[in-house]
Amino acid sequence: MSKYKIDTEFRGITGAKAYHAALTFVRSLYYMPMICLERDYFKAVEWFETLDEDQRRKVLKVAIDDGAMLEDDEIHALLFFARDQNDVPLGKESINGLEAFEISEVILDVCCEIFKKKVFFCQMSK
Amino acid sequence: MAKLFQISEGDAGFSYNGANYTFSDVDTLEYIYNKKNRLTRGASGQNKVGITYKEGLKTPDTLEIRVVDCSVAIYKLLLTIFNKGGRISAWFIDRSTGEGMTFKAAAIRDKPRQTSIGEGEDTIGFTLGVESFDVTEKMNDE
Numbered sequence: 099m100s101k102y103k104i105d106t107e108f109r110g111i112t113g114a115k116a117y118h119a120a121l122t123f124v125r126s127l128y129y130m131p132m133i134c135l136e137r138d139y140f141k142a143v144e145w146f147e148t149l150d151e152d153q154r155r156k157v158l159k160v161a162i163d164d165g166a167m168l169e170d171d172e173i174h175a176l177l178f179f180a181r182d183q184n185d186v187p188l189g190k191e192s193i194n195g196l197e198a199f200e201i202s203e204v205i206l207d208v209c210c211e212i213f214k215k216k217v218f219f220c221q222m223s224k
Numbered sequence: 225m226a227k228l229f230q231i232s233e234g235d236a237g238f239s240y241n242g243a244n245y246t247f248s249d250v251d252t253l254e255y256i257y258n259k260k261n262r263l264t265r266g267a268s269g270q271n272k273v274g275i276t277y278k279e280g281l282k283t284p285d286t287l288e289i290r291v292v293d294c295s296v297a298i299y300k301l302l303l304t305i306f307n308k309g310g311r312i313s314a315w316f317i318d319r320s321t322g323e324g325m326t327f328k329a330a331a332i333r334d335k336p337r338q339t340s341i342g343e344g345e346d347t348i349g350f351t352l353g354v355e356s357f358d359v360t361e362k363m364n365d366e
Contacts, residue, residue: 182243183241183242183243184240184241184243184301186243186245186297186298186301187297189295189297189298190248190295191237191245191246191247191248191294191295191298192243192244192245192246194246195244195245195246
């Protein structure tokens with residue numbers, strides 16, 4: 099876990115952007131047969147839903163480290179929901195001071211928090 | 225080859241409570257060093273060397289950073305620090321050499337604010353003015 103406090107509400111355009119960015123990582127798992135064995139999209143959705151929090155974190159870490167590469171604005175949208183010790187959202191003034199692995203860790207935390215609410219737009223169970 | 229600081233080749237920002245913030249765009253930095261060596265002599269005017277004495281030791285050094293682009297979150301943080309009289313470290317660092325100056329344990333002198341809102345480049349941004357007794361400068365010889 100990173101030292102940053104993660105928001106639990108993901109509102110507005112930035113929230114939607116962050117959600118889609120997080121979803122990009124899950125989609126990238128679909129293209130990693132060593133992680134996700136399902137070749138049917140809806141079965142892959144079900145597979146991810148069955149994972150508990152720890153398992154999700156584990157596979158998401160693989161997706162973030164080795165899967166999809168996000169655009170700058172998508173990374174900014176995700177990091178916006180992490181707050182530093184001064185309760186300031188990570189933004190343009192602070193992001194460049196972070197190390198690459200630190201950014202990955204924060205992204206992982208934000209994604210895990212987002213997926214506590216909902217994973218897929220097509221998800222029926224929530 | 226040693227050279228003087230240039231705004232286009234450096235970063236300016238501040239640290240507070242263990243977090244570093246780098247302003248994404250600054251216009252100018254104005255550094256005023258208040259400690260001076262002065263000369264005096266008796267009114268007879270016979271002493272051609274004079275007597276040196278120091279002045280301004282109880283006056284802090286000041287740094288004014290004209291910030292052009294800043295997120296609202298950072299602007300609000302600076303306001304909060306100003307309101308509660310907190311201390312920051314304000315700094316300017318040359319990206320290529322690592323040289324620069326740091327104002328440690330600095331107080332924010334003026335309330336960070338836009339002094340005018342209107343058309344024109346001067347109305348964008350605000351000035352962050354800090355005062356400190358603990359200023360360190362790092363400049364390499366070569």
